[in-house]
Amino acid sequence: MGTALLAFKDLTRPLDDEGRRLVVSGKIEPGEVLFVRGPSGAGKSTLLKILGRILTASGGEAWLRGCSWKDIPAPQWRLKVQYVSQKPVVFDGTVEDNLLMPFRFRLLKHKPSPPREQIKEYLEELQLPATLLDQPAKTLSGGETARMALIRSLLLEPEVLLLDEPTASLDENNRQHLNTLLQYWVVEKPRGIVMVSHNEQDLQAFPKRNSLFIG
Amino acid sequence: MDGYIPISNGQLLLTVILVFITGLISALLKLGLLRPLLWGTVRAFIQLTLIGYVLKYVFQWNTLWVIVPLLLLMSFIAAREATRRITRIPYNPGLNTFLSLTASTFVVGIIVVVLIIGPEPWYSAQVMIPIFGMLFGNSMNAVALSLDRMYSEIHANIEEVEQLLSLGATPWEAVVGYIRKAVSAGMMPTINSLMVVGLVSLPGMMTGQILAGMNPQSAVRYQFVVLVMVASCVAIGCLMIVLLSYRKMFDQDGSLVDDLRRN
Ligand SMILES: Nc1ncnc2c1ncn2[C@@H]1O[C@H](COP(=O)(O)OP(=O)(O)O)[C@@H](O)[C@H]1O
Ligand SMILES: [Mg+2]
Numbered sequence: 001m002g003t004a005l006l007a008f009k010d011l012t013r014p015l016d017d018e019g020r021r022l023v024v025s026g027k028i029e030p031g032e033v034l035f036v037r038g039p040s041g042a043g044k045s046t047l048l049k050i051l052g053r054i055l056t057a058s059g060g061e062a063w064l065r066g067c068s069w070k071d072i073p074a075p076q077w078r079l080k081v082q083y084v085s086q087k088p089v090v091f092d093g094t095v096e097d098n099l100l101m102p103f104r105f106r107l108l109k110h111k112p113s114p115p116r117e118q119i120k121e122y123l124e125e126l127q128l129p130a131t132l133l134d135q136p137a138k139t140l141s142g143g144e145t146a147r148m149a150l151i152r153s154l155l156l157e158p159e160v161l162l163l164d165e166p167t168a169s170l171d172e173n174n175r176q177h178l179n180t181l182l183q184y185w186v187v188e189k190p191r192g193i194v195m196v197s198h199n200e201q202d203l204q205a206f207p208k209r210n211s212l213f214i215g
Numbered sequence: 216m217d218g219y220i221p222i223s224n225g226q227l228l229l230t231v232i233l234v235f236i237t238g239l240i241s242a243l244l245k246l247g248l249l250r251p252l253l254w255g256t257v258r259a260f261i262q263l264t265l266i267g268y269v270l271k272y273v274f275q276w277n278t279l280w281v282i283v284p285l286l287l288l289m290s291f292i293a294a295r296e297a298t299r300r301i302t303r304i305p306y307n308p309g310l311n312t313f314l315s316l317t318a319s320t321f322v323v324g325i326i327v328v329v330l331i332i333g334p335e336p337w338y339s340a341q342v343m344i345p346i347f348g349m350l351f352g353n354s355m356n357a358v359a360l361s362l363d364r365m366y367s368e369i370h371a372n373i374e375e376v377e378q379l380l381s382l383g384a385t386p387w388e389a390v391v392g393y394i395r396k397a398v399s400a401g402m403m404p405t406i407n408s409l410m411v412v413g414l415v416s417l418p419g420m421m422t423g424q425i426l427a428g429m430n431p432q433s434a435v436r437y438q439f440v441v442l443v444m445v446a447s448c449v450a451i452g453c454l455m456i457v458l459l460s461y462r463k464m465f466d467q468d469g470s471l472v473d474d475l476r477r478n
Pocket of ligand 1: 015038041044045476477
């Protein structure tokens with residue numbers, strides 16, 4: 001599939017029992033942000049979950065750097081193509097416990113945990129105080145939870161981020177900081193982002209962008 | 216062992232009084248239990264009479280060719296009963312239940328009969344069948360409880376499981392917390408019964424042996440063996456059922472199956 005970072009063709013999934021189906025194709029180039037747009041209930045979240053292999057498509061195929069998802073085991077794919085839910089789940093323990101939890105999984109055990117410096121850098125860039133690390137994660141506000149979940153995913157060093165309305169619970173100022181971080185992140189390597197957002201400012205924040213309308 | 220008082224047919228007929236009391240309560244409170252009560256009573260009587268005959272002949276023949284098929288049949292019935300109680304599972308857990316019940320019961324049953332009780336011959340039906348029967352009964356409840364709990368935990372925590380999966384967890388890592396809860400839910404009643412036995416309850420087996428004239432001190436020894444054997448059988452059965460079943464919550468891609476998302 002050429003140079004595309006992530007490509008997907010004819011991804012299919014029934015949306016209800018009345019025969020409404022999601023069928024989408026698309027791709028992202030390295031360094032690009034793909035905005036998924038469409039009315040509520042169109043299947044935007046469903047598409048992200050399929051791309052992140054949290055839901056299984058009934059048809060179609062996706063490729064990461066030309067490598068079909070049939071040839072990459074789901075757990076590995078999920079680490080490289082990180083799905084960040086609209087309602088991220090936090091687990092018992094402190095924020096730091098939550099951020100480091102994935103590094104206890106078999107797949108990541110051999111990897112060194114990210115240094116505290118890196119975590120603090122992310123926290124700072126997203127306007128979160130470092131003292132948050134020792135706070136029980138379940139006591140975070142909605143906006144804090146969303147940002148913690150994004151950091152948790154960034155620490156896994158994915159190639160593609162699938163972000164479901166990441167700025168929905170943030171105020172203007174925090175929204176800008178988050179977009180600035182992502183803007184830098186996506187071209188640094190280069191990587192890719194698929195984002196669901198209803199906010200025009202999110203769109204404007206990324207010069208290299210594309211839109212995909214569904215529904 | 217000969218001090219028991221036999222119950223004559225006439226005496227047996229007097230149990231009608233007890234059934235009448237139960238029926239009266241049901242009728243007075245309009246519980247709607249009259250029919251199931253009568254049907255249940257008749258069934259219990261017929262089933263027990265039949266099993267009395269069957270056991271009599273099985274004990275007489277006392278050969279593995281009869282004992283083993285009978286035990287497998289018991290396991291099959293226990294598995295069906297356990298499966299019947301689990302209604303929300305999105306697939307038929309019958310085979311896994313049968314395998315868990317059979318394996319756990321045979322492993323523990325053989326240890327108890329051959330190593331601990333040691334009858335002559337080692338497969339004596341008179342020992343094997345009651346011991347296995349007790350194991351099946353307890354394991355059946357525990358396995359049903361575990362499986363039901365595993366399913367309802369995962370069903371109630373789909374978002375948590377999916378979050379763990381997206382963070383790189385294997386299916387096993389994503390559900391192991393709920394599997395722990397499921398196994399301990401299955402084991403809990405048995406463990407609890409270890410605490411109160413003799414203080415609050417006199418178990419059926421011991422009661423039976425004492426009524427049959429056995430010296431209470433001997434009956435107590437048997438009962439202790441039975442309690443610990445049930446505990447270990449339940450532990451094995453619960454562990455097996457969740458290990459055999461958890462994968463069915465995932466499709467071949469390692470995502471949770473869609474049936475879990477319904478309702
Ligand atoms: N677990 C589910 N069970 C049944 N239907 C669902 C489920 N999740 C989503 N849907 C349906 O799929 C459709 C698409 O949902 P979603 O992808 O969340 O839409 P969007 O994110 O575009 O608002 C909706 O009609 C929704 O009702
Ligand atoms: Mg959505």
